[in-house]
Amino acid sequence: MSSQENPEENLPSVQEKTEHGSVAVADENPFADPGLPPHEHRVQDIDERAAKRSERAVAFLFTLSMLATIGFIASYVAFPVDKSVYIFPIGHISALNFSLGMTLGVALFCIGAGAVHWARTLMSDVEVADERHPIEAEPEVKAKVMADFKAGAAESQFGRRKLIRNTMFGALAMVPLSGVVLLRDLGPLPEDKLRHTLWSKGKLLVNMNTNEPLRPSDIAVGSLTFAKPEGLEEHDHDFQKEIAKAALMIVRIQPDDIKDKQELEWSHEGVVAYSKICTHVGCPISLYEQQTHHVLCPCHQSTFDLSDGARVIFGPAGHALPQLRIAVNEEGYLEALGDFAEPVGPAFWERG
Amino acid sequence: MSTTTTETRKKEAPAGERVADWADGRLGIYSLAKANMRKIFPDHWSFMLGEICLYSFIIIILTGVYLTLFFHPSMNEVEYHGSYIPLQGQLMSEAFNSTMHISFDVRGGLLIRQIHHWAALIFLAAMFVHMMRVFFTGAFRKPREVNWVFGFLLFVLGMFTGFTGYSLPDDLLSGTGVRFMQGAILSVPIVGTYLSMFLFGGEFPGGDFVARFYSVHILLLPGIMLGLVVAHLILVFYHKHTQFAGPGKTNNNVVGMPLLPVYMAKAGGFFFLVFGVIAAVSAIATINPIWALGPYRPDQVSTGAQPDWYMGFSEGLIRVMPGWEINLWGHTLVLGVFVPLIIFPLVLVAIAVYPFIESWVTGDKREHHILDRPRNVPTRTGFGVAWITWYMVLLIGGGNDLWATHFHLSINSITWFVRIAFFVAPVLAFIITKRICLGLQRRDKDKVLHGRESGIIKRLPHGEFIEVHEPLNQEQLHTLTAHEQYAPLEIGPAVDENGVERKVSGSQKLRAKLSKGYYGEDNQIPKPTTEEYKEITSGHGHH
Numbered sequence: 001m002s003s004q005e006n007p008e009e010n011l012p013s014v015q016e017k018t019e020h021g022s023v024a025v026a027d028e029n030p031f032a033d034p035g036l037p038p039h040e041h042r043v044q045d046i047d048e049r050a051a052k053r054s055e056r057a058v059a060f061l062f063t064l065s066m067l068a069t070i071g072f073i074a075s076y077v078a079f080p081v082d083k084s085v086y087i088f089p090i091g092h093i094s095a096l097n098f099s100l101g102m103t104l105g106v107a108l109f110c111i112g113a114g115a116v117h118w119a120r121t122l123m124s125d126v127e128v129a130d131e132r133h134p135i136e137a138e139p140e141v142k143a144k145v146m147a148d149f150k151a152g153a154a155e156s157q158f159g160r161r162k163l164i165r166n167t168m169f170g171a172l173a174m175v176p177l178s179g180v181v182l183l184r185d186l187g188p189l190p191e192d193k194l195r196h197t198l199w200s201k202g203k204l205l206v207n208m209n210t211n212e213p214l215r216p217s218d219i220a221v222g223s224l225t226f227a228k229p230e231g232l233e234e235h236d237h238d239f240q241k242e243i244a245k246a247a248l249m250i251v252r253i254q255p256d257d258i259k260d261k262q263e264l265e266w267s268h269e270g271v272v273a274y275s276k277i278c279t280h281v282g283c284p285i286s287l288y289e290q291q292t293h294h295v296l297c298p299c300h301q302s303t304f305d306l307s308d309g310a311r312v313i314f315g316p317a318g319h320a321l322p323q324l325r326i327a328v329n330e331e332g333y334l335e336a337l338g339d340f341a342e343p344v345g346p347a348f349w350e351r352g
Numbered sequence: 353m354s355t356t357t358t359e360t361r362k363k364e365a366p367a368g369e370r371v372a373d374w375a376d377g378r379l380g381i382y383s384l385a386k387a388n389m390r391k392i393f394p395d396h397w398s399f400m401l402g403e404i405c406l407y408s409f410i411i412i413i414l415t416g417v418y419l420t421l422f423f424h425p426s427m428n429e430v431e432y433h434g435s436y437i438p439l440q441g442q443l444m445s446e447a448f449n450s451t452m453h454i455s456f457d458v459r460g461g462l463l464i465r466q467i468h469h470w471a472a473l474i475f476l477a478a479m480f481v482h483m484m485r486v487f488f489t490g491a492f493r494k495p496r497e498v499n500w501v502f503g504f505l506l507f508v509l510g511m512f513t514g515f516t517g518y519s520l521p522d523d524l525l526s527g528t529g530v531r532f533m534q535g536a537i538l539s540v541p542i543v544g545t546y547l548s549m550f551l552f553g554g555e556f557p558g559g560d561f562v563a564r565f566y567s568v569h570i571l572l573l574p575g576i577m578l579g580l581v582v583a584h585l586i587l588v589f590y591h592k593h594t595q596f597a598g599p600g601k602t603n604n605n606v607v608g609m610p611l612l613p614v615y616m617a618k619a620g621g622f623f624f625l626v627f628g629v630i631a632a633v634s635a636i637a638t639i640n641p642i643w644a645l646g647p648y649r650p651d652q653v654s655t656g657a658q659p660d661w662y663m664g665f666s667e668g669l670i671r672v673m674p675g676w677e678i679n680l681w682g683h684t685l686v687l688g689v690f691v692p693l694i695i696f697p698l699v700l701v702a703i704a705v706y707p708f709i710e711s712w713v714t715g716d717k718r719e720h721h722i723l724d725r726p727r728n729v730p731t732r733t734g735f736g737v738a739w740i741t742w743y744m745v746l747l748i749g750g751g752n753d754l755w756a757t758h759f760h761l762s763i764n765s766i767t768w769f770v771r772i773a774f775f776v777a778p779v780l781a782f783i784i785t786k787r788i789c790l791g792l793q794r795r796d797k798d799k800v801l802h803g804r805e806s807g808i809i810k811r812l813p814h815g816e817f818i819e820v821h822e823p824l825n826q827e828q829l830h831t832l833t834a835h836e837q838y839a840p841l842e843i844g845p846a847v848d849e850n851g852v853e854r855k856v857s858g859s860q861k862l863r864a865k866l867s868k869g870y871y872g873e874d875n876q877i878p879k880p881t882t883e884e885y886k887e888i889t890s891g892h893g894h895h
Contacts, residue, residue, distance in 0.1 A: 010867070011716055012836030029882050030889075031800075031833040034826045036600030036607065081459050082435055090636055097462045101635020104463070109628025115621025123613050129605040130392040132592055132721060135495040187553045187560075190545035194555070208651070226651065234443055235429070241555045244650035276651055280675065281535025281689060282556070283528060284651045298655040299528060300671045301753060301763055314764060316670060318677035318688045346535035346689065348545050352682040 036127060044121045054121040061114035068107035075099035190350070195343045197229075197245040199324060204230040205248065205273065205334040213333045214250070219271050224288040224295075225250040226276060229336070245344050247276035247284060248324060250334075253293055253307050260309035266325040268334065273324040274310050275344040278302055280317035282345045295321075318347055393615045394595035394608035398485045402588075403619055404478035405506075407626040408471045409581060415468040416570060422458055424450040425566035427522065427559040436643050444522075444647035447562045451521040451642055466634035472514050473639075474630060476662040479507045483703075487736050489723035491594045492707040494716070499587040502580050504704040509577050511662050516569040518640065518660055522562055525640075527648025528657050530561065536670070539689035557650060596723045597834035599827040603721050656753060666696045668749030672770045699746070703739050706732075713866045714838055727796070728835040730789035731870045737785040738778035745773045786875070793877035796832050799824060800880045801888050823889065833879050841867035 044051040075096065085095035137145070158165055204213040208226040219225055227248040232239060250273045258264045263272060274295075276284050283299035293307040302315030310321035322344050325337040343351055365373065376382045393399075426446040432439045434449070435456045444452075454461035483503060486492055492500035515533075519526045534556045538544045553560030592606045601607045609615065645654065659667055669692035676687040710732060726733040748755060749770035756763040803821035810818050824832070843864045848854050869875060 010839045010841050010871075011714070011718070012838055030826060030885050031829050031880075031882060032826070033602065033830050033834075034599050037827060076459055081457060087636070093636070093638075094462065096459060097466075098635050100460050100463045101466075101631050105628045105630075105632030105635060107628070108624045108631055110624075112621040112624030112626075112628060115617045115624065119614050119617035119621065123617060125609065125614070127600075127607050127609060128392060129600065129607045130592065132604050132606060134719060135591065183550065187549040187551070187558075190549050193549075194545060228651075239429075240557050240648075240650055244556055247651035281538075281670065282531045282650075283657075284653045286653055287655070298653055298753070299532065299657050300667075301767070302675070312675055315767075316673050316675045316688050318675035318686060346538045347677055347684045347686040348538040348548075349541050349543075349683055349685075350545060351684040352679060 036129065039126050042121065042125065051122060054117065058114045058118045058122070061110040061117065065107045065110035065114070068103045068110065072100060072103035072107060075103055194245075194345070194348060194350075197339055197344060198232055198242050199229050199246060199336045199339045201336065201338050202329070203336045204329070205250065205326065205336065206230050206232075208247075215332050216252075216269055216271050216328060216334060219250055219252045221252045221254070221270075222290040223251070227273070244282075245277065248273050249276045249285065249288075249295070250274075251288065251293065251306055257293070257307050259307055260311075263307075263309050263323060266323050266337075268326050268328055271326065271334065272306060273326050273334075273336075274304075274306060274321045275324070275340060277345040278317060279312075279319050279321060279344075280315070280346060285321070388589065389612045390610040391589065391592075392606050392608045392610055393593050394601075394606055396596060398489070399593065400622065401478055401482040401485050403622055404626055405475060405482055406581065406585070407623045408475035408478060408630070409577070410623070411471040411627055411630060412468060412475060413574065413578075415464045415471065416574075418464050419454065419468060420570060422450060422454045422461060423447070423520070423566075425520065425563045427557075427562050439643060439646065442647060445562065447520060447522040448642065448647040451523075455643065463631070463634055466637075466639050467630055469518070469639045470634050470637075471630050472517065473660060473662075474626075476507070476510050476514060476660075479503070479510060480662075483507060484736065484740070487703070487706070488726040488733060489594070489596075490720065490729060490732065491723055493720040494711065495591055495719050496587070496594075497707050497711070499584055499591070500707055501704065502584045502587070504700075506577055506580050506584065508700060509573050509580070513569060513573040513577065514660055515663055516565040516573070519565050520562060520569060521640075521642045522648050523640075523642040524645040524648050524652060524654055525642075525657055527557065527650070528653055529659050529663075531556065531650065532667075532670070536689055536693050539686035539693060541683075541685060541690065544686075557648070592721070594721050594723050596725075598831050601722065603719070606721070656757075658751060658754065661747070664750035665699065665743050665746035666692070666750070668746035668752075668770065669695055669699075671752055672749045672767050672774065674771075699742065702742075703736075706735065713841075713863060713870055715841070716838075722834070724835060727789040727792040728837075728876075730786045730793070731875060733789050734782040734786040738782040741781035742774070742778045745770055745777050749774075790875075790877055793879075797877055797880050800829055800832050801885055829885075835879065837876060837879060838867075838871040840864070840871045 044054050079096040079099060081094075081096055083095040084092045085098065086092050087098060153159065205227040206212065206229065207214050207218070208228055213230065214225065214227060227250055228243060229246050229248075232242055232246065236242070250271060252270050253267075253272060255264060255267070255270045258267065258270070258272070266272070276286075278285050278297040278299070280297065280300055280302045283297050285295050285297045285302075285304070287296040287298055288294075288306075289296070292305070294303050294305055294313065295310075296303045297315070297317070300316050302317035303313050304310040304317070304321050305313050310323065312318070312320060322340040322342050324340055326334055327337050329335045372381065424446045428446045429443050430446055430449050432442045432444055432449055432452065434440075434452050436452060439452065451465070454465055456462070486500065486503070515529070519530050534548055534552065537548045537551065540547060548556065551561070551564070552558040553564075593608075595601050595606055595608070598607075646652075658664070670689065673688050673692045676691075678685040678687060724732075726736075749767070752763055752766045752770065755761060755766050803823040806820045806822045808820040810820055812818060841864045843856050843860060844854070846854060846856075
C-alpha cells in the first residue's frame with residue numbers, strides 16, 4: 001500500500017532544466033525552454049503623451065469616485081427613506097436604496113478601476129523570475145529536530161513514567177466531559193412530546209381565518225379549510241409550537257368517493273380532517289386539487305390522496321397524513337373525538 | 353546631548369522611516385518585508401477567482417458588523433408598527449421586526465442588508481469556481497494538499513454560515529428551511545429527537561433557535577473561517593503561487609510581477625471593483641424581500657420555496673429520494689430522509705478527498721508548481737466534470753417545481769429524470785469529457801508536429817491543392833510539450849525469478865488498475881518526441 005513500493009520509472013522523467021533566460025539550442029531539442037521572452041514595450045513606456053493620457057484617466061477615475069461619495073452623502077440627506085422612484089426597466093424601487101447603492105458602487109468601482117488602470121499602463125510590467133525553494137527541510141535540519149525532540153521527550157521522562165502518562169491521558173480525556181454535560185440543558189428530553197397535540201375529545205374545530213367554530217355546512221365541496229383547536233390563540237406564548245403540530249386541513253368529499261374504510265368512519269358526512277403538516281420533513285401542505293382530492297406539499301412535492309386515507313401517491317414522504325377523528329356536537333359544531341392516533345409531521349426513530 | 357541625537361536622527365531618516373524603524377525594533381517588519389514586499393506573483397485571469405472569495409468575505413464581515421448594530425436576535429412575539437403598511441398589526445418575532453426596521457426605517461439599512469446577502473451568494477459561488485480552477489489545473493498537488501483541505505473547509509463552513517444567516521430574519525421562507533433541517537435531524541436513528549430538542553430548546557420552532565443561530569452565524573463559524581482564511585493566505589505566500597507552463601517558467605521558479613507595486617494596485621484595486629459591483633447589484637436587484645414573504649408561521653408556506661443556491665443540491669437530494677420508511681420492533685428508520693442526509697456530506701467529501709486518491713495512484717512525491725492544462729490529465733478532468741454534473745443534477749432536482757412551472761414539464765418526469773441522472777449522468781460526463789480531452793491532446797500533438805493551419809491554400813504545379821501549415825515557434829512548441837506524462841504502474845509478473853508466487857495485495861492491484869485507467873495506452877496521447885518532430889520537419893517538409 002505504501003507508495004514507497006512505486007517504482008520510480010513510472011514517474012515522468014524530470015524535465016531537463018534550462019537556466020532561466022538561457023536559450024536552448026534549437027537543433028538539439030526543438031521543445032526546450034527558450035527562456036523568458038524579451039519584454040515588449042507598451043505605448044506608455046515609449047510615448048510620454050500616452051503615459052500622460054493614462055495618468056489623466058486614472059486621476060479622472062479617482063475624481064469620479066470622490067464625486068460619487070459626495071453623491072452618496074447627498075442622497076442620504078436628500079431622499080426620504082420611504083420615497084419610491086420609477087427606474088426603467090426595473091420598475092418602482094426605493095429611491096434611497098437605488099441612489100445610495102449606485103453612488104457607493106461608482107465610488108468603489110472607480111477606485112478599483114483607477115488602481116488597475118494605473119498598474120496596467122504605468123507601473124512596470126517587466127516579468128521577473130523568483131527562485132523556488134523546496135518546502136521540505138534539509139536532512140540536517142530534520143536530523144536536528146528529531147534529536148531535539150528525542151532529547152526533550154527523554155528529559156520529560158514521558159515514556160518511562162507510564163503511570164504519569166496514563167493518568168494524564170485519562171484526565172485530559174475526561175475533562176471535556178464537563179463541557180458535554182453542560183450542554184444537557186440546551187433542551188428538554190423528547191419523551192412523548194412529539195406524540196401529542198392540543199387536540200382532545202370535545203375540542204371544537206376553529207376556522208383559522210375567521211376564528212369561528214366550524215359547522216359541517218361551512219365546508220363546501222371543493223374548498224380547503226384550515227383549522228386549529230379551540231382555545232389556541234395567536235397571542236398565546238406557545239402558539240407557534242402548538243400550531244406546528246395541531247394545524248388541520250378540512251375538505252369535503254362525497255362519502256361514496258371515499259375509498260378508505262377507516263377514513264369514512266372517522267369523517268362526518270364526507271367532511272374529513274387531516275393533519276396539515278407533511279409527513280416528509282414537516283412543511284405545511286397547502287395545495288389542493290379539487291377534482292382528485294389530492295393535496296400537494298409545495299416544499300418537496302409530496303402528494304397525498306385525501307380520498308384514500310391520505311396515502312402518498314408521489315414524492316418523498318414516507319407515510320400517510322394522520323387523520324383526526326371528528327364528529328358533530330349537540331350544537332352542530334365540528335369537534336374532535338380525540339387526539340391524532342399517531343404522531344403528526346416527520347417520522348422519527350421512536351415513532352414506530 | 354539629547355537635542356543633538358534628535359537632530360542627527362532627523363537628518364538621517366524621514367518620519368516614515370523612523371516609524372518603520374520603531375515597528376521593526378518591536379515586530380521585525382523589515383525581515384517580513386524583505387521576503388514579501390517584492391514577492392513575485394504570476395498573472396492569469398483564473399488566479400483572480402480566489403481574490404473574489406477573499407474580498408466578498410471581507411465585504412460580508414464589514415456589512416455584517418453593521419447589521420448587528422440593528423438586528424435583535426430574539427423570538428419574542430411583537431406586533432408590527434413600522435412603516436411598511438401591509439404588515440401593520442401583524443404578529444412577528446423581534447428578529448423579523450428588527451429586520452423590517454433595517455429594511456424600511458434605517459437609511460441605507462436595506463442596501464447594507466442586500467450587499468451582505470449578495471456578497472454571501474457571490475462568496476459561495478466564487479469559492480466553488482475557485483475550487484474548480486484549483487482542481488482542474490492540479491494546483492492541489494504536493495505541497496498544496498493541506499491548503500486544498502483548508503479551502504474545502506471554508507466552502508463547507510461558508511454553506512452553513514449562509515444557512516444560519518438567512519434563517520435569522522425568521523421569515524416564512526427561511527423558517528421553512530429551518531423546518532426542513534429539523535425534519536432531517538429527526539430522521540437520524542436513535543438520537544434524532546434528542547438532537548432536535550437540544551438544538552431548538554424543545555419542540556420546533558420554540559423560542560431559542562434565532563438566538564442560537566445568531567451566535568453560530570456571527571461568532572463561531574466566521575471566527576473559524578477567519579482563521580482558515582488567514583492560514584490559507586499564509587500558505588499561498590509560503591508555497592508561492594503556481595503558474596502555467598511557458599517559456600522561462602519552470603517548476604523551480606515563479607515568473608510574474610512583484611507585489612509592490614503591481615499586485616498591491618491590481619489586487620487592492622480588485623477589492624474595490626468587487627465591492628463596487630456588489631453595491632451596484634444591491635442597488636438594483638432585490639434579494640430576500642422578507643416583507644413580501646411575511647413572518648414565519650409553522651402552518652403557512654409559500655409555493656416555489658427555494659434555499660439559497662449553495663444549499664440547492666441538498667434540497668435536490670431530499671426531493672428525489674423515494675420515501676422509504678422501515679418500521680421494525682417499534683422503531684422507524686426514516687431512510688427517505690436519512691439517506692439524503694448521509695449523501696449530502698458524501699457529495700462534498702467526494703471532491704475533497706480526490707487529491708489524496710490521485711497522489712496514491714501516481715505515487716508521486718515531488719512538488720508540483722506548474723499547473724496542468726485540464727486536457728493533459730483526462731481522467732482527473734473527467735472526474736471533475738462528472739462531479740460538477742452530479743452537483744448540477746441535484747441542483748435541478750432541488751428546483752424541480754421551478755423547472756416544471758417555467759418549462760411546462762411534468763414534475764414527476766423531472767423527478768424521475770433526476771433519480772436516473774444521479775447515477776447515469778456523471779458516468780456519461782466522465783466518458784465524454786475524457787474523449788474531448790484526448791481529442792484536444794491529439795490536436796496539440798498535430799499542431800506541434802505539423803504546425804498551425806495558416807488558412808492559405810496553395811496550388812502545386814501538378815494541380816494539387818494543399819493548405820500551408822506554419823510551424824510553431826519554439827515558445828509555442830515548448831508550452832505544448834512541457835507537461836509530464838506518467839507511465840502506468842505495473843504489478844509485475846505473478847511469480848518471481850525463482851518461480852515462487854509473489855504476494856500482491858488487493859490494494860496494489862487496485863492501484864495498478866487505477867493507474868492504467870489514468871495513464872494506460874488509451875487514456876493519454878503520448879506527447880510528440882523530438883525524433884518525431886525532426887523526422888517530419890526535416891524529411892518531407894509539410895504535407
